[in-house]
Amino acid sequence: MRIVILEDDKDQADLLVAWLEEAGHQCTVYRDGTAFIRAYNQDSYDIVLLDWMVPNMSGIDVLRHLRSHLDNLVPVVFITQRNSEEDIVEALEAGADDYMAKPVRQMETMARVNAIARRMGFGDDNTSDNYHFPPYKIDTKLRHVSLNDEPIEMTQKEYELTLFLFKNLGRVISRGHLLEMVWGTSSKLNTRTVDTHVSRLRTKLELEGQPSWQLTSVYRHGYRLEQV
Numbered sequence: 001m002r003i004v005i006l007e008d009d010k011d012q013a014d015l016l017v018a019w020l021e022e023a024g025h026q027c028t029v030y031r032d033g034t035a036f037i038r039a040y041n042q043d044s045y046d047i048v049l050l051d052w053m054v055p056n057m058s059g060i061d062v063l064r065h066l067r068s069h070l071d072n073l074v075p076v077v078f079i080t081q082r083n084s085e086e087d088i089v090e091a092l093e094a095g096a097d098d099y100m101a102k103p104v105r106q107m108e109t110m111a112r113v114n115a116i117a118r119r120m121g122f123g124d125d126n127t128s129d130n131y132h133f134p135p136y137k138i139d140t141k142l143r144h145v146s147l148n149d150e151p152i153e154m155t156q157k158e159y160e161l162t163l164f165l166f167k168n169l170g171r172v173i174s175r176g177h178l179l180e181m182v183w184g185t186s187s188k189l190n191t192r193t194v195d196t197h198v199s200r201l202r203t204k205l206e207l208e209g210q211p212s213w214q215l216t217s218v219y220r221h222g223y224r225l226e227q228v
Contacts, residue, residue, distance in 0.1 A: 001025050001026070001046035001047055001113075001117055001120075001122055001181075002025070002026050002028075002044075002045045002046045002047075002177055002180055002181060003020055003025050003026065003027050003028075003045060003046060003047045003048075003049065003113075004027075004028045004029075004030070004036070004039075004040070004043075004045040004047075004048050004049070005017070005027060005028070005029045005030070005049045006029075006030050006031075006032075006033065006036045006048070006049070006050045006051055006054055006059060006062060007029060007030075007031070007049070007051045007054070007079070008031045008032060008051065008053075008054045008055060009051070012051075012079075012102070013029045013031075016049065016079070016109070017029060019106050019109060019110060020110075020113070023110060023113075025113075026180055028045070031054070031055070032054055032055040032056040032057065033054050033055070033056050033057025033058060033059065033061065033062045034056040034057050035056075036057075036062055037057065037062060037065055037066075037070075040066065040070050040071070041070065041221075042174065042220065042221060043174045043176055043177065043221075044071065044074070044171065044172060044173050044174040044177045044221075044222060045074060045177065046074070046075075046117075046120065046122070046181075047074065047075050047076075047077065047113065047116055047117075048066070048074055048075070048076045048077070049076075049077050049078075049079055050062060050063060050076060050077070050078050050079070050080075050096075051078075051079060051080050052078060052080035052081075052082045052087070052091075053080065053081065053082070059078065059080065060090065060091060060094060063076055063078075063091065063094050063095055063096060064094050064095070066095075067094065067095040071171060071172070072095070073168075073170060073171050074171065075097045075098075075116045075119075075120065076095065076096045076097055076098075077096065077097060077098040077099070077100065077112065077113075077116070078091050078096050078098070078099045078100065079100045079102065079104055079109075080099075080100075080101065080102060081101065081102045082101075083101035097116065098112055098116070100112065120167065121167045122167075129141050131163075131166060131167075133166055133169075133213075133227075135147055135148045135210070136166070136205070136213075137149070138162065138163055138166060140163070143156070143159055144159065145159060145162050145163075145205075147205065147206060152204050152205070153204070154204060157182060157183065157197060158197060158200060158201060158204065160182045161178065161182050161197050161198070161201060162201060162205070164178070164181055164182055165201075165215070165223070165225040166225065168225070169225055169226060169227065170224065170225075170226045170227075171224065172218045172221055172222055172223070172224045173222045173223055173224070174221055174222035175194045175195070175221075175222050175223075176222075177222065178194045178222065178223070179193070179194060194222075194223075198215065198217075198223055201215065202215055211228065212227055212228050213225070213226070213227055213228065214226060214228055
């Protein structure tokens with residue numbers, strides 16, 4: 001998964017990155033709240049890890065801005081020294097999905113991240129047979145997509161892109177995010193590959209003729225698949 005961390009303590013950030021990258025995740029770290037918000041305006045992630053006490057804009061204010069302006073669906077986990085009941089309640093009511101008090105331990109941290117990953121459908125291609133988004137069906141065993149029960153001819157990358165977009169319904173997903181998660185390449189590479197594949201998907205999924213689904217381009221950011 002693609003994980004972004006807001007943490008101004010370098011040692012703590014390095015520790016989290018080491019644990020997460022060891023498990024195969026891709027990590028980006030920001031040291032202050034305003035830098036995080038600037039970056040998120042142009043990008044997207046699968047999980048957000050927030051410290052509360054960071055420069056320029058606190059973690060709780062970052063969360064509120066994230067939920068109200070940028071991304072209401074991405075899972076957010078607080079990892080912070082603040083551990084009062086009032087702090088935990090405030091964070092959860094502001095939209096956090098989980099809350100951990102420092103010092104955190106590796107096995108527990110990874111278990112919580114893995115629990116979120118399972119809820120989001122990551123790593124389940126071998127356990128789930130089908131996703132059903134009428135009139136579409138995605139068979140993860142056979143790795144194909146059907147429209148009105150008719151199989152759609154797709155390349156493997158087109159299939160993987162379709163699955164990833166449906167798993168992230170309603171979210172704006174950046175081109176860099178798609179490059180990393182579908183193609184396994186750097187988000188800094190040319191994004192024409194993403195645009196070309198999205199154009200093909202619009203045709204193959206017959207989205208122009210689907211009144212209940214749309215795949216839209218978000219200027220200078222990426223794409224959003226949503227049910228209308």
